Amino acid sequence: MNDNLRDLITDALKGHDAQYIELRVDENESTHIRYRGRELEEVNRTTSGGGCVRALAGGGWGFVSFNSLENLKEKVKAALRNARLVGGEPVTLAPVAPVVIKVHREVKKDPSKISLQDKKALLDQYVEEIWSVPGISSSSVGYGDAYRKRVFASSEGSYIEQEKLDVILRLNAIAREGSEVQQAGVSLGSAGDFSEMEGLHQQAKQVAQRAVELLKAPQVKGGEYTVVLEPVLAGVFIHEAFGHLSEADHVYEDERMKEIMVLGKRFGGKHLNVVDGAAVPGLRGSYAYDDEGVPSTRSYLIKEGVLVGRLHSRETAAKMGEPPTGNARAIGPQFPPIVRMTNTYIEGGDATAEEIIADVKDGLYVGNWYGGMTSMEQFTFSAGEASVIRNGRIEELRRPVLLTGNLFTTLESLDAVANDLSMNQGGGCGKGGQSPLPVSNGSPHIRIQRCLIGGS
Amino acid sequence: MAAADLRLDEVLDKATKVAQQAEVFHLSGWNEPVMFEANRLKILERRDSSGIALRLIKDGRIGFSSTTHWNGADTLVENALETVPFGPEAMMEFSDRREFTPVPVYDPAVEAHPLEGMMRLGQALIDGVRSGESELLCDASISRDVSTITLLNSRGGYARYTKSVFSAYIGGTLIKGTDMLFLGEGKTSCQPITDPSSLVDAVLTQLEYGRDIASPASGEMAVVFTPRGVSGALLAPLMAGFNGKSVLQGSSPLVEKLGERLLDKRFSLWDDPSLAMIPGSRMCDDEGVPAERMPLIDKGVISNFLYDLQTAGQAGTKSTGNSHRGLNSLPSPGVSVSLVSEGDTSFEEMISDIKDGIVVERLLGAGQSNILGGDFNANVLLGYRIEKGRITGRLKNTVINGNVYTVLKNFQALGNDATWMGGSLKTPSIYCTNVSVATRD
Structure with a gap:
């Protein structure tokens, strides 16, 4: 996203008869890796993005969202048309000072700088930890990281560009004996720091042990x-x-x-x-x-x-x-x-x-x-x-x-x-x-x- | 559509040059929700979206990428290629089918329906339920959705269909002190919904049964799951065991149970995506395999599991046409339209047969337990007490607990009241015995 986008957005927000208009644009890049049992089931790279306009006019809200950033001004008009159809009692918004700012995210270990190979190698170790426990019949391990850049602009003069990073990891172990199935899992996340997903070998093993132990555990009485x-x-x-x-x-x-x-x-x-x-x-x-x-x-x-x-x-x-x-x-x-x-x-x-x-x-x-x-x-x-x-x-x-x-x-x-x-x-x-x-x-x-x- | 079609052909061409097989999946559509809050119209929304996913088979491995952000065919192909060395081993080839028995799921009337009609329906729902109780605070949403799926692959397979979905929901809350009564009913169809009366009537019935708080219920007792109760409590833990992946990986309780009678012989369950104008229906699955009616449980006997191409390949069987996918991930098997066998007992007969029991209508927290093992465990958000053959009021602070395989092995009766719950489940009420119920006074 560049100054060209800023001009497009600023221009699209100009010249409307509205109480308030906001426009957001997102760009996302994400990686997902999923294992079922010992098999790597899915690796994917996804890019997505799009934008939306929310408008307040005559006491009603209108909203439109879209993938393509062409004809932004028309999209603003469409949101306004929707808002006017709604109508109603006047809506007041708490005042906030307009802001123009870029917010960058710095993390200790950025997942986008780590190769797919290295991510997979780490997950392979967790899968092996789970399967090292006798009695495990299946497991699922899911990893995801996502980078997002979001622009927010309003008719009040704000233009805010923010980066966000997110990492998640889920380790799940399943034990079965006949038609009894029990599972145990752990979910972890971080605001983009890959190092928090490292060194979880002991946790992976404990999850597996717990799933097996649950097969023998009785139920609690309600x-x-x-x-x-x-x-x-x-x-x-x-x-x-x-x-x-x-x-x-x-x-x-x-x-x-x-x-x-x-x-x-x-x-x-x-x-x-x-x-x-x-x-x-x-x-x-x-x-x-x-x-x-x-x-x-x-x-x-x-x-x-x-x-x-x-x-x-x-x-x-x-x-x-x-x-x-x-x-x-x-x-x-x-x-x-x-x-x-x-x-x-x-x-x-x-x-x-x-x-x-x-x-x-x-x-x-x-x-x-x-x-x-x-x-x-x-x-x-x-x-x-x-x-x-x-x-x-x-x-x-x-x-x-x-x-x-x-x-x-x-x-x-x-x-x-x-x-x-x-x-x-x-x-x-x-x-x-x-x-x-x-x-x-x-x-x-x-x-x-x-x-x-x-x-x- | 024309420009998008050129892009799909271009992606397939480029992908086929670098991989042995390729498949392009394109999803485009729009939806328009009309939202009411606190008894009045709040916001009108319109969403347009489209995206492309590419799946490759190269050197025996599957690669995948997707985007909603068209940056040219090359980026999509490069991203997919990058995942190939890490991808799962391909145990499938794409389907070469190009012709399918049509399943009507599109009604142009959904698109032609005026926005004002949707606004009127929402208001009529709110006015209708408030006519029964003016202190109800209501939310409503009326929504329409038109989407087109296009699928093409390097083996010549091709499928395209468009689906229209119209849905209406009305919810109401009645607050007295800190006691809250939650009411709600929804309906989904491939055709426009214009008549508020069935939804209004259902909510007014909930209001009538639930207005007063009944005495607490505890212990093992008779439970009538209404169609909504079946949908909330029983369906997810029951279906979890039929997923071909869970069977293959050994995490389903149904492993090695194919052909065995595990449930009461009155209980049958089909997956039937061929019914006309049902939102969950489709002529083919998300990999271009024909979708057909199939029994999952036939008179209590476990008869089929759900497979997509890859899972079927791994299991040494054929795809059952049960592939489901979003834009951002590989397909996986799932049920399309669940039909539960009907019985001949009316809801009223079930109630009058019960000395001490409960009716389960809506649940809170269902599905957040070991559903893979068939367990259900939830707070009863809306349910009624049955005493001496009569509904005597609403339950409070009550939880139910059980296992679908146990409950459906020995139940009392199936209702003659089969009802569509959303666009993908039709079930009657089920009258069960010996379900664990606990209440905090």
């Missing part, structure tokens, strides 16, 4: 348990059990939700502090400007157990009279930006992990994850593994479990936070058909009383 969550799963928990609720687009047009989510309301104990922010550097959800050109921030959502903030786009911030937080994100040019999380985590407390486990007479220690979902009232998250806690000690292994709870009451039952904060970079978030969006989440070990678990 019901309520005291649970201690290891940091990676606790990160998924806070993303599902609270993060989505703090996205203002679920609240700003809903009078009932506004009452429920009033700032100052107590959600948990004084030991609970929850943060989201793309301005936290070096993580998969980090960036300088969001997809409305708003600078990223780092915001407390919960401070000492009390709701103190939420995540905004320019529209939701203006409507609720709160400052914009830079959380409007789009997964690609096919979509308009919506309110999303970035890097979401529970801050560390005082206790050690051992201490919060030691207090549990009869409970479950749960870790790793398959995923999570939320409905704005209920949430679920699935642990990849569970073990019995008996008299303060982690004992036998159980099959994976689904944990569920209520967004408004479960945080009250979160009664202990350890001091070992760790970030989970292996996840992606889905919302409004836009998935997977790179995010990170994290937490120290936490303990929840009376958590409902699905089981036999």
Whole structure:
């Protein structure tokens, strides 16, 4: 992308009768490598790109997306036509200062500078580690890296060019005995640093051992348990059990939700502090400007157990009279930006992990994850593994479990936070058909009383 | 189309010069969603997209590249060539078919339908469900989609077809204190949807059953999965075992079970992509192999697995025409249109037969567990309590847990109410026994 593109975009945005117009253009290059069993199943190199226009006029939004950058001005007009068809009450956008800037990404070990040969050699080693464990019947290993350059320009005079790098790795091992199939896996990610994908041989082996052990493990009986969550799963928990609720687009047009989510309301104990922010550097959800050109921030959502903030786009911030937080994100040019999380985590407390486990007479220690979902009232998250806690000690292994709870009451039952904060970079978030969006989440070990678990 | 066709020929020509076999896959289309939020029209969108993928076979290995960014045929060919030394060993050759039995999946009325009609339908859905409860806060989306797939390869194989898809969704939330009732219904067709009444009626029924909160349910009990419940809870863990790749790699519970009766003999399941005007239908798969009706489970007996060309080659069998692909990755096998056998029991008869049980309609978190092993495990987002043969209200804080192979081996009844769920599944309600249910008071 060059100055020629800048001229084209600037020119396309001129001379329209609109309240606001933004234009984005993406260029992506990605590599994917996938193994199934010991076989390399797929290697591909993909280039993609395109652009979009979002326009606000007469109280309505219009949006068009496209692959070809020809006739940009016509595309702006088409978005405006759509906006006028929508119509409605006037929409206000929280003011932001126009910015003209280029943001480069520097990483320690850039995956685009590493040959396919070297990437494959590393993955081959992980596959062999998995298969060195007796009892493995299959495995899948997936690696992906992506480089993206995104231009954002607005009718308010912003022109922002940002680079982004992303790397993911998933190691999965499957064990089968007759018609019993069990699996274990681990997902890792990084904001573009290939070195974080190196040296995972031990983890690969452990994943395989775990899959085999699960074949012999009994199921947990469904019901309520005291649970201690290891940091990676606790990160998924806070993303599902609270993060989505703090996205203002679920609240700003809903009078009932506004009452429920009033700032100052107590959600948990004084030991609970929850943060989201793309301005936290070096993580998969980090960036300088969001997809409305708003600078990223780092915001407390919960401070000492009390709701103190939420995540905004320019529209939701203006409507609720709160400052914009830079959380409007789009997964690609096919979509308009919506309110999303970035890097979401529970801050560390005082206790050690051992201490919060030691207090549990009869409970479950749960870790790793398959995923999570939320409905704005209920949430679920699935642990990849569970073990019995008996008299303060982690004992036998159980099959994976689904944990569920209520967004408004479960945080009250979160009664202990350890001091070992760790970030989970292996996840992606889905919302409004836009998935997977790179995010990170994290937490120290936490303990929840009376958590409902699905089981036999 | 003409300019794009020239590009496809050019890519194939250039690729064939450097590889033994080549295949070009082109996807182009547009879609137009009309989105309503908080009871009103919010945004009109239009997306145009197209892209090309190239697959090569050279020196016995498969190479691949794709782009949505036309930088000339050379870049695409070079990128694919670069992956060849690392690619999987080719166990296939491309299909030489050029003629197919037509399967109608395109209705020009979708394209001709006025945008205003879509806006009116959305508003009618919202007004219709709010007539039953004015405090419902509704979202709706009405969307149309037209896409064309073109496939050509160096063995002379060629296929092109266009599909139109029209879909409508209405969702509503009723909040009382911190209690939330989530309602929702959707419909997908190859033809325009103009009548809001069936969707409105379905949501109003959910509202009627779910308005009050029932007493908690716990233990092993009878569960009626509605067609939406079957779609959410049972289908993914059941289908996971039929993927030819999982069978080949030994990760499917169905390995070496072909021909064995594993499920109740009343239970049959077909893949049928030949049904006219069904969004999941197609005349051929994404590698140009004819797509035909095939039993997967025949009267409880495991009868066929799903294969694409490469997986079939590895397994020493033939492609079943079940190749599916996006633009950015190699094809892989999957089901196209699932049809579950119908029974003769009505939904009302199932309810009246149950002393103590639940109805499962919508789930939260399903599919995020060991589905490969057939497990289902989820929170019941919308479900009802059955007591003494009657629906007595909505479940709260409830989870279900089970395994499809166990549940479908010994179930009570199949419904006579087979319904399309989206564009690729038609199933009746299924009345099961001994499903584990747990509730937090």
